[in-house]
Amino acid sequence: MDDFGIYAIFGVNGPPQRLLSAEGSCRVAVAVPPSVRQVVLFSSGPWGERICVNAELNDTDNMPITIGKLTPYNKCLSWEQWEEETWTRSVILNVTLEGGNLVKSEQPELILAVTEFTPKDTVAPLAARELNGKRKREHLLEEEEDKYHLTKRGEENMCPNGTVEKTTPVRKGRDQIKGGQKLFSDGAIKKTGEAQGIVGRTPPQSAARTKSRQAKTPTQTAPLVSPSGRWGQTLCPIDAQTAILIGGQGARMQFCKDPMWKLCTEDMSWFAAETLAEGPTPEARIGHTAIYDPDSRRIFVFGGSKNKKWFNDVHILDTQSWKWTMIEAQGKVPPLAYHSCSMFQGELFVLGGVFPCPNPEPDGCSDSLYIFDPNLSIWYQPIVTGDKPSPRSGHSACVIQERKIYVFGGWDTPVCYNDMYMLDLGLMEFAAVETTGKAPCPRSWHGSVVISDTKFLIHGGYNGDRALSDTFIFDTDTNSWTEVTLPHLSLPRAGHSIITMEADAHRCISEEKNPGSISRTLLVFGGGDNEGNFYSDLTTVSVEELLAAISRA
Incomplete structure (x- = not known):
């Protein structure tokens, strides 16, 4: 008997909830409430011919915040709100199973992480009418949130040991210091357009996100044939x-x-x-x-x-x-x-x-x-x-x-x-x-x-x-x-x-x-x-x- 399943725990006090089973859909979308600050995703049971489980935390505009993958050799993932600092409001957890004999459904099943009520219809996560209302309410908070990220984002991944306020004198030797210059130029923090499969910021920038949501990269649906753009690899x-x-x-x-x-x-x-x-x-x-x-x-x-x-x-x-x-x-x-x-x-x-x-x-x-x-x-x-x-x-x-x-x-x-x-x-x-x-x-x-x-x-x-x-x-x-x-x-x-x-x-x-x-x-x-x-x-x-x-x- 195939007891394979994909489970999630939402919050430190939440019970395990089954998201995917051997006989069910191969896709599921979970609306994670703002009160949840931790998510743990894991598998149980024999994998058989199943290859992997792709998991994405997306924001309310369906843009990826963070990603991960379960495999037969890596059977658990976890996320924390204070670690993924762009996780500031309700997010959607999208889980997709590859391989095996699960039934392919046209739309992902909607499951609420907090079972205070059960939705009557099976719809895509956060239908357009809900998102429109959210966007109106969120628009007024957008600029304040962006200001917060510009100043509070963790900077160790851009400049490993610097802060925005410091300046950078460059020197040829240990004892010869030349004129100073600003460590992060103001011009480096700007809206970005689309590049060759790579839109984002390079290492030294301190902004967590741009004010324009047009700079975001859509969720990748087709299999990649070459690596995505990156630095630090x-x-x-x-x-x-x-x-x-x-x-x-x-x-x-x-x-x-x-x-x-x-x-x-x-x-x-x-x-x-x-x-x-x-x-x-x-x-x-x-x-x-x-x-x-x-x-x-x-x-x-x-x-x-x-x-x-x-x-x-x-x-x-x-x-x-x-x-x-x-x-x-x-x-x-x-x-x-x-x-x-x-x-x-x-x-x-x-x-x-x-x-x-x-x-x-x-x-x-x-x-x-x-x-x-x-x-x-x-x-x-x-x-x-x-x-x-x-x-x-x-x-x-x-x-x-x-x-x-x-x-x-x-x-x-x-x-x-x-x-x-x-x-x-x-x-x-x-x-x-x-x-x-x-x-x-x-x-x-x-x-x-x-x-x-x-x-x-x-x-x-x-x-x-x-x-x-x-x-x-x-x-x-x-x-x-x-x-x-x-x-x-x-x-x-x-x-x-x-x-x-x-x-x-x-x-x-x-x-x-x-x-x-x-x-x-x-x-x-x-x-x-x-x-x-x-x-x-x-x-x-x-x-x-x-x-x-x-x-x-």
């Missing part, structure tokens, strides 16, 4: 032609309801991958790191944040068995976001980042180095000597020839950096790097990637005022910067992902010219422009073209 190569996209935040500062994708570079195609892997998937987040260990063929996801929640958990995705596991690690590491993570000899080197202090307000940056040993499942802090970087977040770290880690940029409000440090992995000694050539201006949330044995690239980022579009290459042999001009990378963006992959389309040509050589391609995904747009495009540039641009510069 990770894109992690796992083999010569495959990369995994994890996490991110997009329009209306909502965490992406399509948090995991698989990219095949043979034809540059995307595949939704959230339901491919077994085990407990990581909770939605931004500012985390994901790094692949080619020896064990595992992806390690660490840290990040979600609204006012901070993480110091370690999730591992085995790319052979496609199974998630969460590690119960020994040792102490603080919750961190916007840190850097590098792999060296099978261990994770986590440097810097922002942490909640006092919890959950983000006002502290770290200058500590933590190492995670996967074999022992333990965190420890090594003894490090030399001149280490000052506390910072949003910086980059590149491992060169498995001997040195180069750390660039980042910020610790109100200071933005463009200094360079090097960690000698043999001596465990930091040293400031004296560079030559035109250096990038101070920035954080930039993209960075190694493009040769002695060179790495810096692109874009946020300078405390605007998103950047410039590109620089650093040569570790000469400690010199070279700025290169690339039309492909002319779009300002911050919080994006940059990786390098093999380019099969050019392999034959490369092997004809240089037998045994394989051409590589730079891939740039996502990010935002600080003007209201989030990107979902995938830009490619030949690494050979990048290296050739150095000689032309």
Whole structure:
């Protein structure tokens, strides 16, 4: 007998209520009263051939506030009103089951969470006549509510350790401070139009929503064929032609309801991958790191944040068995976001980042180095000597020839950096790097990637005022910067992902010219422009073209 069901609990004192059953509809809409401040959704019974349950909390205009997904391996979701701060009035919980043999109904069934009365008719949630009356009453409250959100919205997901009132002097070194500038420009908070599948705000903005509801993105009904626009995600190569996209935040500062994708570079195609892997998937987040260990063929996801929640958990995705596991690690590491993570000899080197202090307000940056040993499942802090970087977040770290880690940029409000440090992995000694050539201006949330044995690239980022579009290459042999001009990378963006992959389309040509050589391609995904747009495009540039641009510069 199939006892499968989807249940919900509304409020801390509410009893479980059955929303979907084995013989019923595959869709349901629940009107959640304003008095309910917590919602828990869970499944019970065998899943059988059922794939997943999609859940959305929508406002009275049927715009998504937050989303989630139940799977056979992740059987519970919860929301809290003070966590999802746009949840300010009555909301609708829409639940849809995919897979199995449930009956498809034309309209979702309406169920009231508080059973004070039972509706006589089965109608769509909050019919138009009800919404019209609500809108009239809500119109007078709209501007006051927007003012509240503009000043009270949690800011750790836009500027991890800053406030609107602070200013940002930028400086080249630790002791040289230049003129100040406003951290968030007034022009950055504006109404947004429609972009390429991505309407919203980029990381540094402090507004929770615009005054115009036209900027909202309609609820996604058709299956996505590529990731939605986002920033703060990770894109992690796992083999010569495959990369995994994890996490991110997009329009209306909502965490992406399509948090995991698989990219095949043979034809540059995307595949939704959230339901491919077994085990407990990581909770939605931004500012985390994901790094692949080619020896064990595992992806390690660490840290990040979600609204006012901070993480110091370690999730591992085995790319052979496609199974998630969460590690119960020994040792102490603080919750961190916007840190850097590098792999060296099978261990994770986590440097810097922002942490909640006092919890959950983000006002502290770290200058500590933590190492995670996967074999022992333990965190420890090594003894490090030399001149280490000052506390910072949003910086980059590149491992060169498995001997040195180069750390660039980042910020610790109100200071933005463009200094360079090097960690000698043999001596465990930091040293400031004296560079030559035109250096990038101070920035954080930039993209960075190694493009040769002695060179790495810096692109874009946020300078405390605007998103950047410039590109620089650093040569570790000469400690010199070279700025290169690339039309492909002319779009300002911050919080994006940059990786390098093999380019099969050019392999034959490369092997004809240089037998045994394989051409590589730079891939740039996502990010935002600080003007209201989030990107979902995938830009490619030949690494050979990048290296050739150095000689032309």
